Amino acid sequence: MTRHIPAPMPASLRPSRIPAHAARGVVCPWCRAQPGSPCVIPSSRRRTEQVHQQRMAAWAQTVACCTTCQVEPTVPCHLDGWPLKDGAVHPARHTEAEVTAA
């Protein structure tokens, strides 16, 4: 009989850090976090690992074109000629931005 010794889990399979999201490269319109800095929760001034939705939208607007409303990078999304609420972008643009960043 051969005795099987369980192999230890290689440390390299367990990343210690989550890589920063590419959206951190732009200013957050919501909490005013500067490029390269994590978002902060305005009420408590605490840093958060999360990226605000408004920052994701601002980033998507900067790096990607929108296939829904047919605009170039940096041009805000629009619906029937009106900008989307709170600087939001179409879902397709978020997808486009993720593809661009990958």
Ligand SMILES: [Zn+2]
């Ligand atoms: Zn933020």
Ligand SMILES: [Zn+2]
């Ligand atoms: Zn759009």
